[in-house]
Amino acid sequence: MNKLRRNCHLCGGYLKLCVFPQTGTWYCYRCGEWGKIDKLPGEPVRETTRDTSFEPDDFTRHFHLLGEHGIGRRYLRRRGIDPGPLAPFIGTCDNYIIFPFWKKGEWEFYVGRKMYGAGLRYKNAAVSVSPLFVPYDCDCEGESLIIVEGIFDAIRVWQVTNIPTVAILGSGLTHHLVLEIFTHSTENTTIHLLLDPDAIWKAAGCCSILSALRKTVNIPLKGKKDPGDLSDDEINGLFY
Numbered sequence: 642m643n644k645l646r647r648n649c650h651l652c653g654g655y656l657k658l659c660v661f662p663q664t665g666t667w668y669c670y671r672c673g674e675w676g677k678i679d680k681l682p683g684e685p686v687r688e689t690t691r692d693t694s695f696e697p698d699d700f701t702r703h704f705h706l707l708g709e710h711g712i713g714r715r716y717l718r719r720r721g722i723d724p725g726p727l728a729p730f731i732g733t734c735d736n737y738i739i740f741p742f743w744k745k746g747e748w749e750f751y752v753g754r755k756m757y758g759a760g761l762r763y764k765n766a767a768v769s770v771s772p773l774f775v776p777y778d779c780d781c782e783g784e785s786l787i788i789v790e791g792i793f794d795a796i797r798v799w800q801v802t803n804i805p806t807v808a809i810l811g812s813g814l815t816h817h818l819v820l821e822i823f824t825h826s827t828e829n830t831t832i833h834l835l836l837d838p839d840a841i842w843k844a845a846g847c848c849s850i851l852s853a854l855r856k857t858v859n860i861p862l863k864g865k866k867d868p869g870d871l872s873d874d875e876i877n878g879l880f881y
Contacts, residue, residue, distance in 0.1 A: 645659065645660040645662065646659055647660065649671060649672060650681070650682050651669065651674050652671050652672035652674075657669050657671035657672075660678060665677060665678050665679070666678060670811075670812075670813070671812075671839075671840070672842065703734045703735060704732050704733075704734045704741075705733055705734070706728065706730075706731070706732040707727065707728045707731060707732055707733070711733065712733070713731075713738050716738060716756040716757075720793055720797070721869070721873075722797050722800060723800055726777075726778045727776075727778070727796070733756075734753065736755055736756055736757055736758050737754060737756065737764060738753070738754050738756050739751050739752070739753050740752045740753075740754075740774070740792050742774065749768075749772065750768050750772050751765065751766050752765050752774075754793075770817050771809075771810055771815055771818060772821075773807055773808070773809060773810075773818055773821035774792050774807060774808040774809075775795075775805075775807050776796050776799045776806065776807075779799050779805050779806065779807075780805065781805040781807070781826065782805075782826060782827055783804075783805055784829065784831065785804050785805070785830065785831050785832075785833060786805050786806075786807065786822070786826045786830050786831070786832050786833070787802070787805065787806040787807070787832075787833045787835055787880075788806075788807055788808075788809060788822065788833070788835065788847075788851075789806060789835050789836065789869075790808060790809060790812055790836055790837050790840065790867075791867070791869065792810070794806075794808060794835075794837075794867060794869035795807055796869075797868070797869040797876070798835070798869070798876055801873050801877060802876060802877060802881075804833075805825070809822075812836055812839075812840035813843055814846075814847050814851075819850060822851065822855075823854060823855070826855060828855070830856075831855070831856045831858060832851050832855045832857040832858070833857075833860055833880065834847055834848050834851070834857060834859045834860060835860045835862070835868050835879070836862075837868070838864065838865055845859065847859075
């Protein structure tokens with residue numbers, strides 16, 4: 642069953658509060674508060690835009706790498722992303738663009754983003770441990786590492802700045818993600834935390850965690866634009 646989302650009545654997080662009808666509980670992914678559904682103030686809930694019903698068999702059976710003139714390339718260009726370097730790695734399945742994750746040469750996970758039409762925006766493979774997304778042509782372990790939330794943010798920021806950029810697929814850090822981040826950096830690496838504007842609270846906590854072992858700089862975004870929605874000049878202005 643899909644989760645239901647609403648604005649949090651405690652912290653005001655936009656669609657950050659998830660309602661779980663099967664357990665009769667709710668949880669806010671922004672402030673961390675939770676409780677019983679019957680204690681919630683009256684407010685409409687909305688179905689989440691994420692889904693995990695896209696089975697691995699669908700992926701392997703219908704996945705095609707980006708064509709030279711296909712809709713996948715056009716979609717990426719509309720988002721300010723150069724599809725050329727990504728063509729050997731990502732592809733499409735039906736009307737979704739698919740970002741595979743590999744581990745030791747084996748398929749491990751994927752994120753699917755709808756390119757057109759109505760319905761669920763995301764269809765992701767179910768996974769027990771949240772992975773770290775590293776753009777396929779990105780060589781980490783340099784002087785700087787940028788951390789963002791989403792895949793499109795990571796690819797766009799990396800292509801614009803040429804600074805290694807990874808995505809944590811959300812605004813929170815798990816123990817696994819922290820270890821992965823440290824694996825893709827060195828003691829001399831400066832980490833730049835560039836989370837979405839609605840994750841101000843989470844950014845401060847993430848910065849505190851990462852600062853324990855790496856020099857970490859939190860870069861707050863003004864306005865309502867996510868990193869991937871900024872112009873090239875705006876992105877470069879954050880780092881140069």
